[in-house]
Amino acid sequence: MTAEPVVTPEPVVTTAPAVTTGAANTAAGISAGAAGADTIVDAGTRGVGADVGRPDGVPKVQGRFAFSSDLWADDFLWGHTLRSPHASARILGIDIGPALATAGVHAVLLADDVPGRLNYGLEHPDQPVLADGQVRYVGEPVAVVAADHPDVARRAAEAIVVDYEPTDPLTDPEAAPTAEPIHPNGNVFREINIRHGDLDATGEVVVEGTYEVGMQDQAFMGPESGLALPDDDGGVELFISTQWLHVDREQIAACLGIDEEQVRLTLAGVGGAFGAREDLSLQIHLCLLALHTGKPVKMVYSRDESFFGHVHRHPAKMWYRHHADGDGRLVKVEARIVLDGGAYASTSSAVIANASCFAAGPYKVPAAHIVGLAARTNNPPCGAMRGFGAVQTCFGHESQMDKLAAALNMDPVELRLINALDSGDRLVTGQVITGTFPVAEVILQCAGAPAPDIPPSDDRRDLPGGSGRTTDAADTVRGTGFAVGFKNLMFSEGYDDYSSAACRVADGVATVTCACAEVGQGFVTLAQQIARTELGVDEVILAPAQTATIGSAGSSSASRQTWMSGGAVQAACRAVRDQILADVAADWGVSPDGLVLRDGLVVSLDGQQEALLAQITAGAGYEADVEYHHAPTEALDENGQGNAHVSFACAAHRVVADVDPDLGLVRIRDITTAQDVGRILNPTQAVGQIEGGTAQGVGLALMEEIILDNGQVRNASFTDYVIPTTLDMPDVTIAAWVEHPEPNAPYGAKGIGEPPTISSSAAVAAAVRDATNLPLPKIPIHPADIALG
């Protein structure tokens, strides 16, 4: 049987109105860079560069957009997961009898019921689909249940009797390398040694520090959910919110023990991602239950379960020693970075590579010795989150730059400027930056923006702690902090993270197919803009993102989809355009070089001939299916040297904060930013990325931390894990989009999602330090760190 879900995401909305950016803080004059070589259609159209609204905006404001939790099918069952209450324990036995005997229960599955590979993993398959004799973190899935009501499924899961023999958990990543292995693959995910330049070099001025970053949760709004439907031939169809359909399929098929073609994934509406949907959560469980019961199965995590159901940002401990000459020029940077990867590999090996490669910040550093370690512990698994390793080390290197400026009695912005990397400079990995990298300009635009006008206010909502607290305006002190950070775009170290897209033009209408996961970032808008620009059409239909109809688009992560899937859509559209123009040119007896597609017409540049595209493409239609690859990269060698990265982007933040030093309360009054964007393709969407990314950095700086106690998570709820609200986030002033088109990027555009999250945390911490004169070596900064510091 194959039941069609009654509600599926609406794939096609082509008539969204153009939007304008209404906010004063994104006023005119934000374009600081030079005009690029690539042609961008004039704003005012609905092509690339224009302020076009999201095609899914209208259904989303109406509540009609179907997220993965909104799906249903006839006669479907609800799935539920039983999870380990122990950070480390042997499983001596499991009795599913009472659960199976519960009325309404259709299946209770354990590790023995996994027909294929027992483990999965994004990079290394080391994580059990269901625990097999051993649990290694609190929340590890042990059993899954399907029942006819979610409460029945939950109660049945609670009725499963698991005989655990708890053991002492390993919770210290620094002790992990020499501790007894807690997994057959050992306790070290990866160790990196970057040795660059003269390691014996010393500087006239030396500053040293140790810094910590807490475990942050992505806290997307839409909890993990999906609907699996068994087919008649032993295969399964899965409607799912994810960041990467094809890599999900690969892992699901391996663990189900069936061919990849028998697993068909369709992207359901995704309620945010930020890295947390790059690893599998409930995908295999859903498919197992559907195949076992022969019925559609739906699963929706609760918020507390979501905290256990996905990886988090790695907590970090970082030691740094910076050497500079008397003028402030960096001579050498030494660092040791330890990331707690938790119980399973996820992307730890790539995160520690990023943390290490970018540990010195966007600065010219002639010599560096960076040691990075990602270790396995019995804490919750950590993996991808927006900024991916660069967030942690930005807090480290920027704290050090402020410390160095103080030691030199130098302006911190000036110190950053004289050390700023530029195109043609070398990273600590030895890689020469060949693309655009306007670090100094970004610093100048941000730091040089007019100081914020913060008038005195008698509104208690403007005080640290807000209206409900007891701060007195006279007791607050104000501080200003500055930070700059950077990271790579796309995957690194030789990984070919290509994207695929298809384009079809028939009857004057373009249809674009791409498996890029729309997670809120606005790729659906961009894909339509690109097709309009390349094909001169207005109506662009987006086919559903599916594994069965198109190849992989790679992950919606690493700030890569604008470049990679944008590039794939552009290439597919251009291939179709070339076919159309070649046919028309042959028909008219002219060269295709003299023809363009514009306004729904094929037009000769000499103005002599034109034809309706709808007529030219009537009936049969033209189509192309392409793969788009970025320039190849290479692995890092044993000294951490190599051309491992494709491209880089940077951002800077300046933060003004009011602090009540006695109560330890902080109120951010202003955030100003500038960002290296290459080229802006949609101004409103770019503003949204910058504001949203900045807010996640503010959260990490002041409030967001998963609290662990011997491996137990103590705050798995939005009551206890707090994220910024409207009262915590000030307006974000975008002082400049620094636009220097990236030579090899489609339209010159760099990904813009991650840089705002990288430097914002460090800038907030710097502002609080400036206000309090406290060292504050750890983020998030809790009130006690200030009041008792």
Next chain:
Amino acid sequence: MPDPYSLRVNGVDCEVADSDLAESLLFVLRERLGLTGTKNACTEGECSSCAVLIDGVLTCSCLVLAATAADQEITTVEGLGDGRDELSVVQEAFVHEGAVQCGFCTPGLIVAVHDLLEANTEPSDGDVREALSGNLCRCTGYGRILAAVHSAAATKRSGS
């Protein structure tokens, strides 16, 4: 199972059958009545993604047992526009100002902003921030949402 009962949602009387009395209004709206616009982000009253109006009072539907709302007028996001093709002033402003990214918090915000602008046609920035401080959004940093609220308020004041 208890006897069927009726909920009045967006002006329509809806029969709720086969429902456990322990089911929340959020669950019944979504899973019994097919009104999935109301969202399930935290189900503990912290995020307001599930906000509805019950007899005109802004409420987290996850915190209300459905059966207790039987004699009340319930308005969800689906009931706020003027039909499928007509957006309310607030919905229009959210689309135009770029206040929507992933969109999971959006329905709750739309309901909350309708409630705010019913009570206060000239909200200050502080008023808006305070009114929406219970609505969590993870994508936007709130900038475009606040712009949309002020834009909607201005449109309503101008009577257009």
